[in-house]
Amino acid sequence: MADLSVKFAGVQSPNPFWLASAPPTNTGDQIMRAFDAGWGGAVWKTLGEPIVNVSSRYSTVDFNGQRVMGLNNIELITDRPLAVNLREITEVKKRYPKNALIVSLMVESKREKWHEIVRAAEGAGADGLELNFGCPHGMSERGMGSAVGQVPDYTCQITEWVKEVAKTPVIVKLTPNVTDVVYPARAAKKGGADAVSLINTINSVTGVDLDTFTPRPDVGGRSAHGGYCGPAVKPIALNMISSIAKDPEVRIPISGIGGIATWRDAAEFILLGCTSVQVCTAVMHYGFRIVEDMIDGLSNYLDEKGFRSVNDLIGRSLPSVTKWEELDLNYKIVARVDQQKCIGCGVCYVACTDGAHQSIAARAEHGRTHVEIIEETCVGCNLCSLVCPVEGCISMVRDDTGRPPLTWKQYQEDPSAHKHLGPHNAH
Amino acid sequence: MESRSNPFSELKPPLALDAALAEASRCLFCFDAPCTRACPTHIDVPAFIKKIATGNLRGSARTILEANVLGASCARVCPTEVLCEGACVMNDLHAKPIKIGQLQRHATDWAMAHGVRPFSAGPKQPGKVAILGAGPSGLACAAELTRLGIEAVIFEAGKQGGGLNTSGVAEYKMTPEFALREVSWLVEAGVQIKTGVRVGSDLTLEELEAQFDRVFVGVGLGRIGKLGIPGDDLDGVVDAIDFIAELKLERAQAKVGRRVAVIGGGNTSIDCVTQAERLGAEEVYLIYRRGPEEMPAYRHEVELARASGCRFIYLAQPVRILGRGKVEAIELARMRLGAPDASGRRRPEPVGGDNQILDVDMVISSTGQKPRSELLELLEPKGIKLDRGRVAVDERTMRTSNPSYYAGGDCVSGGKEVVNAVAEGKLAARSIAADLRHLWK
Ligand SMILES: Cc1cc2nc3c(=O)[nH]c(=O)nc-3n(C[C@H](O)[C@H](O)[C@H](O)COP(=O)(O)OP(=O)(O)OC[C@H]3O[C@@H](n4cnc5c(N)ncnc54)[C@H](O)[C@@H]3O)c2cc1C
Ligand SMILES: Cc1cc2nc3c(=O)[nH]c(=O)nc-3n(C[C@H](O)[C@H](O)[C@H](O)COP(=O)(O)O)c2cc1C
Ligand code: SF4
Numbered sequence: 001m002a003d004l005s006v007k008f009a010g011v012q013s014p015n016p017f018w019l020a021s022a023p024p025t026n027t028g029d030q031i032m033r034a035f036d037a038g039w040g041g042a043v044w045k046t047l048g049e050p051i052v053n054v055s056s057r058y059s060t061v062d063f064n065g066q067r068v069m070g071l072n073n074i075e076l077i078t079d080r081p082l083a084v085n086l087r088e089i090t091e092v093k094k095r096y097p098k099n100a101l102i103v104s105l106m107v108e109s110k111r112e113k114w115h116e117i118v119r120a121a122e123g124a125g126a127d128g129l130e131l132n133f134g135c136p137h138g139m140s141e142r143g144m145g146s147a148v149g150q151v152p153d154y155t156c157q158i159t160e161w162v163k164e165v166a167k168t169p170v171i172v173k174l175t176p177n178v179t180d181v182v183y184p185a186r187a188a189k190k191g192g193a194d195a196v197s198l199i200n201t202i203n204s205v206t207g208v209d210l211d212t213f214t215p216r217p218d219v220g221g222r223s224a225h226g227g228y229c230g231p232a233v234k235p236i237a238l239n240m241i242s243s244i245a246k247d248p249e250v251r252i253p254i255s256g257i258g259g260i261a262t263w264r265d266a267a268e269f270i271l272l273g274c275t276s277v278q279v280c281t282a283v284m285h286y287g288f289r290i291v292e293d294m295i296d297g298l299s300n301y302l303d304e305k306g307f308r309s310v311n312d313l314i315g316r317s318l319p320s321v322t323k324w325e326e327l328d329l330n331y332k333i334v335a336r337v338d339q340q341k342c343i344g345c346g347v348c349y350v351a352c353t354d355g356a357h358q359s360i361a362a363r364a365e366h367g368r369t370h371v372e373i374i375e376e377t378c379v380g381c382n383l384c385s386l387v388c389p390v391e392g393c394i395s396m397v398r399d400d401t402g403r404p405p406l407t408w409k410q411y412q413e414d415p416s417a418h419k420h421l422g423p424h425n426a427h
Numbered sequence: 428m429e430s431r432s433n434p435f436s437e438l439k440p441p442l443a444l445d446a447a448l449a450e451a452s453r454c455l456f457c458f459d460a461p462c463t464r465a466c467p468t469h470i471d472v473p474a475f476i477k478k479i480a481t482g483n484l485r486g487s488a489r490t491i492l493e494a495n496v497l498g499a500s501c502a503r504v505c506p507t508e509v510l511c512e513g514a515c516v517m518n519d520l521h522a523k524p525i526k527i528g529q530l531q532r533h534a535t536d537w538a539m540a541h542g543v544r545p546f547s548a549g550p551k552q553p554g555k556v557a558i559l560g561a562g563p564s565g566l567a568c569a570a571e572l573t574r575l576g577i578e579a580v581i582f583e584a585g586k587q588g589g590g591l592n593t594s595g596v597a598e599y600k601m602t603p604e605f606a607l608r609e610v611s612w613l614v615e616a617g618v619q620i621k622t623g624v625r626v627g628s629d630l631t632l633e634e635l636e637a638q639f640d641r642v643f644v645g646v647g648l649g650r651i652g653k654l655g656i657p658g659d660d661l662d663g664v665v666d667a668i669d670f671i672a673e674l675k676l677e678r679a680q681a682k683v684g685r686r687v688a689v690i691g692g693g694n695t696s697i698d699c700v701t702q703a704e705r706l707g708a709e710e711v712y713l714i715y716r717r718g719p720e721e722m723p724a725y726r727h728e729v730e731l732a733r734a735s736g737c738r739f740i741y742l743a744q745p746v747r748i749l750g751r752g753k754v755e756a757i758e759l760a761r762m763r764l765g766a767p768d769a770s771g772r773r774r775p776e777p778v779g780g781d782n783q784i785l786d787v788d789m790v791i792s793s794t795g796q797k798p799r800s801e802l803l804e805l806l807e808p809k810g811i812k813l814d815r816g817r818v819a820v821d822e823r824t825m826r827t828s829n830p831s832y833y834a835g836g837d838c839v840s841g842g843k844e845v846v847n848a849v850a851e852g853k854l855a856a857r858s859i860a861a862d863l864r865h866l867w868k
Contacts (some may be wrong), residue, residue, distance in 0.1 A: 064480070065449035343519035346458025362458070371458055389455050390520060 002302030003309040008276045009169040009253045011128045013100035015040035020278035021104035037288040041100030046077035046132045048106040058205045059115040059216035070232035071281045072206040076138045092156040093125035106132040107239030114161045128168045134175035134200025149175035152187035159191025181240040185250045191418030197255035199228025199237045221265045230281035234259030245273025271317040330403040333372045333380040333396040341393040344368035348376040348384035356383045434705035435598040438681045447533040451480035460681035465514035465848040468495035488538030492545050496570040497849045503601040508727045548577035548617040554863035557639035559626050562590020563845045564645035564836025567852030573617045575860045584625035594672040597698045603675050641859050644834035648796035656749030668795035684789025691793035692722035697732045704735040711737045716744045716775040759783045788834040825855035
């Protein structure tokens with residue numbers, strides 16, 4: 001059995017699965033039940049100045065009859081008294097000494113305020129601190145959350161203040177609502193952060209009620225933009241994480257967040273450079289119990305691949321992540337249809353004809369649609385195989401062009417290399 | 428024994444909104460879709476399903492009703508297993524086919540409940556058409572003509588419209604109340620029906636010809652008739668069509684025996700079996716002179732009968748019904764299959780030896796509906812060719828050998844499905860319209 005334990009910026013955790021700072025980590029009771037279910041760590045719901053919330057607070061994007069492809073919220077930080085949260089933190093840490101207990105913080109951009117809250121959280125027993133520079137709604141209007149995360153100088157400044165007094169590792173939670181997330185990550189590093197976590201939620205309006213004309217969620221006939229999370233945001237999170245992981249200036253541990261629901265999602269985040277992962281929406285949807293399969297699945301996967309520890313997985317996909325200009329222009333694949341498996345739905349035909357490169361022929365044969373790939377013009381875009389509803393029916397196969405590898409960069413440096421390009425590079 | 432609340436309740440209840448959305452989302456949206464090809468009225472199935480998925484139920488119903496104005500009843504009564512759903516590519520994926528019938532019902536039910544018209548009458552064109560019979564073929568023909576602006580009047584012998592949709596199809600698929608509601612829906616949109624007029628006796632063909640430019644014959648088929656064996660007039664021997672009509676339209680009077688023999692192997696026989704069982708019969712036998720392979724009833728229907736506890740007696744031919752005044756038993760001769768006959772099925776022939784005596788107190792004859800010979804006899808002198816008791820037509824136009832007469836539905840096909848009758852009525856209407864346009868231009 002592979003070893004699932006990780007050490008994240010000095011914080012020990014029995015596995016890489018943590019609860020993100022959000023409603024599932026609102027109370028000590030929830031976190032203790034989560035630890036009982038198997039979660040390795042938790043980031044306490046953000047502590048700060050007293051706030052009040054509105055109702056309603058959430059809205060979703062559903063897809064093809066499936067609920068919660070994306071979740072949007074306009075909730076603020078914790079609405080429970082600071083003293084109660086601190087008391088419960090102490091109790092949880094006492095009862096669950098082996099689990100990672102991180103406390104999320106957000107206060108006004110004043111040095112003393114930050115010092116005060118850092119001392120309070122550490123005094124209560126936190127194993128580490130997470131600075132919430134990401135909340136994109138409500139708190140940002142008051143100069144906190146993403147208002148800090150969007151300005152690298154502020155990020156650096158507040159991180160420095162925190163580091164002046166912090167005794168435990170400091171994680172800076174980044175907002176995705178920026179043009180290039182690498183800059184705030186560098187600023188956090190510069191300010192002394194021990195790690196970063198990302199992503200917080202993305203600015204969003206999930207939809208508009210077509211009868212009342214009010215966007216969702218509806219708060220008495222009005223609505224404000226919220227923060228988007230859940231399965232829909234995973235690709236955005238993965239991209240941001242890999243760009244930080246590749247950056248030679250950052251080089252600190254990453255806790256990955258955004259749309260993680262299964263061990264597969266988690267493995268992908270880890271492969272792209274995360275040491276731990278955090279989950280919010282999936283737990284809000286299905287409860288703490290989902291961690292059972294996350295642990296079991298990741299463990300089986302590591303065993304099957306012959307890895308002894310999660311650490312062997314961290315960042316393993318990063319070498320293959322490059323810039324476009326480093327890709328081989330002469331690598332060529334074409335689509336191939338397994339006629340035995342084809343059910344004749346014709347979906348690939350319309351997709352290629354109307355939406356790609358007119359490289360599939362269709363005809364009615366014995367009352368069903370028969371499709372054939374026109375290999376001469378197929379550019380190997382993948383579209384047909386992506387829309388095909390049958391597993392393994394359309395595969396993309398290597399078409400050896402016999403041409404030497406040639407990247408755009410090389411081509412730019414030596415335009416005479418043009419003669420090495422093939423017809424599939426047209427279009 | 429626990430009593431069932433309503434033994435005739437629907438086998439396929441309506442889909443809840445969420446279930447319909449989830450089901451609609453499963454549709455692959457095939458190109459040149461096989462379901463559309465398989466539907467005799469060629470409803471654009473992927474298009475109407477996509478519209479359900481987007482919440483455009485009005486548009487979805489329109490897509491259905493433009494192709495098939497009886498889309499609401501077809502959604503309930505069509506043997507989708509052998510039509511659209513049978514053709515669904517999901518079957519090849521070893522997945523359940525899309526529930527096309529139930530989705531069609533979802534959209535059309537919504538339309539009926541929200542005051543959507545099944546069609547709108549077009550601007551008036553010259554020409555008048557008389558339609559014989561308010562069954563599915565006649566209704567579809569009338570609706571299409573009205574849509575095209577041509578005046579059409581249906582003459583219906585019975586008290587009410589709908590034909591076998593009202594009096595024939597199994598109760599657990601559709602109630603007469605619903606069939607009649609659909610008829611009213613069509614009437615509200617402009618279909619004209621004169622009930623209680625039997626053409627041939629109440630109104631002659633000559634009188635019709637004097638008032639109308641074209642005639643559409645959609646009279647369907649008649650009763651089953653006598654079995655033609657000794658004892659077939661005993662009390663307790665009933666005609667399947669009468670048995671079902673009574674059960675549907677006069678439930679309070681409907682009677683069923685304790686031990687019932689249904690003679691015949693078609694879908695109507697299966698309906699008799701399942702409904703006799705639902706009425707409370709203790710033993711139901713289906714007696715068929717060929718074997719299970721030759722039985723014309725659909726497999727999925729046979730399974731329903733099997734599930735209801737029916738006992739199938741194959742290769743058996745009734746030779747006599749026994750009883751003093753009323754049915755007490757039926758005598759069956761044993762058969763075997765010989766050489767193929769004209770229909771290509773192997774002909775049953777007696778084996779000889781002992782006959783079987785089966786104690787029953789009711790015999791339902793269900794050996795196939797007979798043509799409406801009383802009307803056909805009047806059509807022949809008009810130059811309308813018949814073919815083995817069916818009205819012969821040009822399949823591309825539904826025109827008979829008399830250019831003023833068109834025909835469709837069971838009286839042409841010898842007995843198919845509601846959806847075929849609708850397709851033929853619609854096709855005839857379009858041919859008539861083209862025909863009349865030509866005349867008046
Ligand atoms: C028991 C039974 C169950 C069935 N179940 C199904 C099913 O589940 N699904 C399915 O798709 N199909 C089913 N069918 C078949 C379907 O009902 C018929 O194919 C369809 O109704 C044929 O329509 P039609 O318009 O040709 O004739 P009909 O429905 O028979 O209508 C003919 C109409 O013409 C009227 N008429 C007759 N003579 C005259 C006259 N001289 N003047 C004026 N009016 C006249 C009749 O009163 C009747 O209303 C079933 C049939 C039977 C018998
Ligand atoms: C209702 C709700 C409240 C949240 N509150 C906080 C918060 O107080 N502090 C914080 O750092 N992130 C907060 N988040 C963001 C989550 O911690 C997490 O970054 C985000 O939801 C992405 O992860 P997911 O896709 O697994 O949900 C909140 C998210 C939701 C849905
Ligand atoms: S890979 Fe792209 S271009 Fe080639 S057949 Fe498929 S859809 Fe068309």
